[in-house]
Amino acid sequence: MSKKPYYITTAIAYASRKPHIGNTYEVVFTDAVARYKRMQGYDVFFLTGTDEHGVKIEELAKSEGITPKEHVDKVVGEIQDICKLMHISYDGFIRTTDPRHEEVVQKIFKKLYDQGDIYKSEYEGMYCTPCESFWTPSQLVDGKCPDCGREVQSAKEEAYFLRLSKYQQWLEDYIETHPDFIVPEGKKKEMMNNFIKPGLQDLCVSRTTFQWGIPVTFDPKHVIYVWIDALSNYITAMGYDPDGSSDQFKKYWPCDCHVIGKDIMRFHSIYWPVMLHALGLELPRQLFGHNWILFGEDKMSKSRGNVIYASDVVDAFGVDAARYYLLSEMPYGSDGSITYESLIERFNTDLANTLGNLVNRTIAMAQ
Ligand SMILES: [Zn+2]
Known part of the structure; x- marks a missing residue:
């Protein structure tokens, strides 16, 4: 009997700089689920990857005096x-x-344009x-960017738009009739x-x-903006093509679970x-939005100087302890916190004392 397919993904990591341990949580979590599903007998496909375009990478590369491609090649290696x-x-x-991804994204954009789901206007x-990000006045918080709190400027540009407004009712109905589509509740x-x-406003999809x-x-003169480029990875990687998809795509789509951070839940x-509905494709079965791993009480960031990398933890405790710690410190539906004190405590209490003792006594009894 052929095994049942199970397709799980992380979000693709933005290849601007080396990820810290908080960013590493997502791929460790997804790996744990993928391994569990393989043990249950599923034919698992576990996809991860990198999001490599955009102005931030263009500017970082410029400041380093290298090309954007050289910059992303370095970060992807890390x-x-x-x-x-x-x-x-x-x-x-x-x-x-990947040239193949780029080509299919162009075809997706053209298809959506040809069928009237993308149109040209001015932003x-x-x-x-x-x-x-462009924001409407009602989205601003105290006149500032709702995502980062920085100052915003008024701007105008010719751009292509995705007709989200047309799908408002459909989307509401879909989410209401598919209670497991977005979790946690x-x-x-x-x-x-x-x-x-x-109310959904049409989305600017080019720059x-x-x-x-x-x-x-x-x-x-337009480049395809991040949403259509990055989100499409989940289907291009599996061989989707508007002109005829691969057998691999047909086998694994729809995706069983997209594991994503809470900040990109909206997208x-x-x-x-x-996008998928407009392309005539089924929707993924589930979006799982996870929270952040904080350093103590703070979000980890280079500017705060509290960044821990996966290699720091692995060098000190080993990979299994590092994986165990990340998974155990992250409660379902709320933020987790990382400190060296709690790492040592988990290591001693859970792994050395509880698990270590269990193994030790079991072996002693078996002997
Ligand atoms: Zn901002």
Whole structure:
């Protein structure tokens, strides 16, 4: 009997800089699920990868005096080293600079344009440069960017838009009739009440303000903006093609679970379903939004100087303890916290005393 397919993904990591241990949590968590499903007898495909376009990478590369491709090649190498170090058993690693991905993304954009789901217009709004995001006045918090709290400037540009508004009712109905689509429950409520029910606005899906991206084939001064480029990885990696998909794609799609951080829940629960539905594809069975791993009480960041890398923990405690710690410190549906004190405590209490004693006594009795 052939095994039942099970397709699970992480989000793709932004290849701007080397990820810290908090970012590594997602791939370790997904790896644990993939291994469990393999043990249960599923034919698992576990996909991870990197998101490599955008103005931030273009600017970082410029400041380093190298090309964007050289920059992402270096960071992708570091990300793959971390996967190796953490014993991540992925089956596929997609890079959004893969020529095959770029070609299919261009076809997806063209298909959506040809059928009227993408149209050309002009964008006028408040723009946050670090977040590369346009906001409407009602979305601003105290006149500042709702994501990062920085100042925004009014800006105007010619752009292509994805017709989200057309799918508003469909999306609401879909989420309401598929109770397991967005988990945990709290995240689903947040998406519905804060973003979907207040009304979907058409989404700007191209940019003319930078070059490091996939050009729109029929209007090459535009590059395809992050949503369509990055989200499509889940299908391009498996061989989706509007002109005829691979057997691998047909076998594994729809995806069983996208494991994603809470900050990108909105893109996965609104933009991605609409894109798939417009392409005539089934939706993934589940979006699992996880929380952050904090350092003590603070979010880990380079500017705060509290960054811990996976290699720091593995050097001190070994890979199994590092994996165990990440998974055990992260409660379902709320933020976790990492400190060296709690790491030592977990190591001594759970692994050495509890598990170590169990093994020791079992062996003694067996003898
Ligand atoms: Zn911002």
